[in-house]
Amino acid sequence: MQQKPFIEFKKQRELSDILTDTFNFIKFEFKPFFGTILKIVGPFLFAFLICMAFYLYSFNGAFNSALYSVNSNVDAFGASPILIIIAALGLFVTAIATVALLQASILYYVKSYTDNQGKIDFDLIKKESYKNFWRFVGLAILVGLAIVVGFMFCIIPGIYLYPPLMLAFSIMVFMNKSVSDSFSYAFTLIKDNWWITFATLFVIGIITAVIGYIVQLPGIIYMYAKMGIFSGEMDAESMGNIFDPIYILFNLISYLVQFTLQTVTVVASALIFFNLNEKKNFTGTMERIQNIGNTQED
DSSP, X not given: XXXXXXXXXXXXXXXXXXXXXXXXXXXXXXXXXXXXXXXXXXXXXHXXXXXXXXXXXXXXXXXXXXXXXTOTTSOHHHHOHHHHXXXXXXXXXXXXXXXXXXXXXXXXXXXXXXXXXXXXXXXXXXXXXXXXXXXXXXXXXXHHHHHHHHHHTTXXXXXXXXXXXXXXXXXXXXXXXXXXXXXXXXXXXXXXXXXXXXXXXXXXHHHHHHHHHHHHHHHHHHHHHHHTTTTTOOOHHHHTTOSOHHHHHHHHHHHHHHHHHHHHHHHHHHXXXXXXXXXXXXXXXXXXXHHHHHHHHO
């Protein structure tokens, strides 16, 4: 059986190399990589999809209620504001938990992969992911608030904050720093390399956005057809039943693909971190020199 190529993370790369190695890593590690992620994140992802389906269903009831407030046949269950609030709250909580565990499982997978020259320790990845769950939640909230506030101030500050803060998660895992130290060190790490980091994340963002949009097209086409836009025969009845089971199914599939695409961004951010860390600290180079020395002594 042919051995899988090993992707060396701890080295300097150009933009094109980061893009190539991101997809190569996912391709070579596809089965163990996604198998590990699903075993760790799967229950939370399933809960998120259930909450999403319930939210769309309850929102559909509220939409019907707004259109047919006089109609006694409106679905009282779906139109209940309390149920919408519960659904939205459940969706928010499961989304935060899923994203946090997704980041953790991917980055600890990469850490295990790099520490063991291509081999992974599932038990350790799972243990570290759950152990540091709240650190990832805290950092995700901190990063999210910083970027949102940045975009509120004329957009440019938000754009400036996005590249360094996307690396904060990798810093927390690979340098074992605290949440606050990871947040602040991100700006030190990216110093003098902001543009190349932004360009890399921008290209990755375009690729994932295009794929995500293609996956969303069936749902969009179905929604337009349901509303009668293509036929030019729009009516209140068709608009009041947009979020039917088929449309909800299309959306759930779309979110599953978005979940998968998120792995691309996280792996790319890990490669960017190692690239910048190598330029600044030469960690990988020093490790290789030490390994050569140890080999010669043996």
